[in-house]
Amino acid sequence: MRLLQTVSKLAWRNLWRNHRRTIIMVGAITLGVWAMIFMTALIRGMVDNMITDGLRALPGHVQVHHPAFRDDPSVENLIGVSDAEIRRRFESTDIESWASRVKVPAVITSERESRGIVLFGIDPAREVGISFVADDMSDGRFLEDESDSGIVIGAKLADTLETEVGKRVVLMSQDPDNEVADRGFRVVGLFDASLDAFEETMVFAGKETLQRMLKIGDAVSEVAVQGDDYRDVTALTDEVRQLFSGNEEVLPWAELDSYLGSMLDVMDGFVLVWMVVIFMALSFGLVNTLVMAVFERVREIGLMMALGMRPGSILAQIVVESILLLLVGLLFGNLIAYASIEPLKTGIDVSIVAEGMEMMGVSTVLYPKMMLKDVLLANAVVLVLGFLASLSPAWRASRYEPIEAITKV
Template identity: 60%
Template sequence: MLTLAWRNLWRNHRRTVIMLAAITVGVWAMIFMTALMRGMVDDMLHNGIRNLPGEVQIHNRAYRDDPSINNSIPAPDKNLLKALQSDTVKAWTQRVRVPAVISSERDSRGVTLLGVEPQSEVKIGFSLDSISEGRFLSDNNDDGLVIGARLAERLETRLGKRVVIMSQDPKNNIAERGFRIIGIYKAKLASLEERYVYTGLETVQTLLKMKNRVSEIAITGEDYRNVSSWYPAIEKAAGKNMQTLPWYQIDTYLSSMLKMMDGFVLVWIIVVFLALSFGLVNTLVMAVFERVHEIGLMQALGMRPSMILYQILLESLLLLIIGLLAGNVLAIGTVIPLQDGIDISAVAEGMEMMGSSSILYPALKLNDMLLANTVVIFLGVLTSILPAWRAARFDPVEALGKE
């Protein structure tokens, strides 16, 4: 049956090659475009999660409604520390995160003051390469300030200058102090450079009279998509008094974007397939139409209608498999050379508005490839059923009479 299907496929070389080319290009378009879109969304999500930051955060239960200093939490206890040291946790850190006002001698701005543990902050995602001038914080007591390049520009200040940070302590008293700018960082998104300023955790705790309390504990795993598999253990260890939330519950915009992307990928694959299916059905209808006599002969020789159906579907399946193989190879072959990123700085501002950066890194995901292949095989066989079913219903005497 396989031999017969294979040889029938190559009876009309030109038609088969054209159809294979169409399937190959279609599959390539599915996978390549999905990789580009996935890369863009991955970037947006990574940036989004970096803004949070952390894939899972532990807060005071009231913190999300009122992210003030009063809604802080204690440092992790033994139980939580044990959970945070499990294999599923890639890195974790604790921060004080409060709204503040930064003033230079020229201007003032509202910012988010982050009191961080420098070592664990780097592990969780702060890139030292993003420091464009000066240095990052050295320890929890570091009283230097790291600000974004755009903020420095707005405040008309620079590295080594002093600025004043003003916030409120738990008793709603003004807490302020002068900081020297020890580092300036550049972020993928300019808006982040304006928002976040960093100093040592204990420096902020002292300034705001918080003792050992923090605003949040942030945790990351190996893959932001797999958070649901490990965050319940953290939640349990954190206890009921604290609120443990994964990134998709903290930022519902990001999670709906991911869901929308998954839906869009499926729609895109189906749309491309629909365009392909016309060619596929046409090829099979022609192949059946040209072989009416032969199909009648096979029936006369004792082939059951179900076997005729199977035979035609097998031809379709072979065509699809070859097209899929070629399409996959072509897609992998075009994505791999682009792994270092595609410069789309010409439209960078527009991309930034969407939360994406100016370099697009195509993300070739096994799941996306499997989805494209499954859709093509499943719908391909499904659309082939009609011509195959018609062939199986031929009357052998009439079919034998046709040349």
């Protein structure tokens, strides 16, 4: 312990012998750590946006369907439990945020155009906090209840159909007998979505109204359940599975949308690679600094060995010097990263590259997300790899022959 104190004191003072070199190196580490954390926060924010937007369009962290629904999302594959029974089952749990829906492929026709869409029959009261539509109305109103006779469509779809609030359109789908089921609806509201694709393909009607149109009685196609954190839905999925006793397909969002699900894993890997790449660039400077520091102090190292310091302690001194350098850089890097991310939490407008972002399924406002695990990972990468990088110069220093080192000019 005392030896560690000696080694640490020497390492710290040696570090500041060449102020300029140390400051430059600390600056480089600070910049590298900042880049690691800041860029990771941007990436996390982007992925978070993608997943959150995707989940709001699904929507729900866990969904219940007829086992064949995902292959054939038609009115024939409805959940085998009535809507009333579903409500009774959920009311027996502490799950509060859930919604049952009718969801069918349909065609919407105005007096000028027709488009294929996904038609949702919803209970507006239950969709609060699950679906995005009620929060993003650009014109008109949202559905008032599940027997509302109007429909809400996306603003982009309204443009395509050359229709507007107050006009009538026809929705056409199939009933369980494979007969055409159609009905005229008045457009009561237009919604905006972060992605154009949502505005162009999603149409919302009252659940009861749609059940009547499709002649499916009290049946629904889907139950969406919302948890607290989309990253951890295992317990929620298990609880919902128990409610449906294995007769229906209960899947978490990551399995329902494997592209979206894989984003998390891909991004975790990308973040690690990104951090390691930045560190690799940093490590050249770090190793150079340590090699120079060792080279300049060959005589002193020889002297310390002559006075009785073991080679292991010499190695420890150089490694501690490296760790101290890294810690100073990490301290500033973390502080600057926090200081630069915090003011941007209200969002960064990237609409200048909106088209490219849209193609990636990302909205035009990025919200950087600084996660503790990413900060810890960045710090761990710098410390662990920094430690490894310092071993070579430290090993060289500890291998000096004292008499050769002490007489070195």
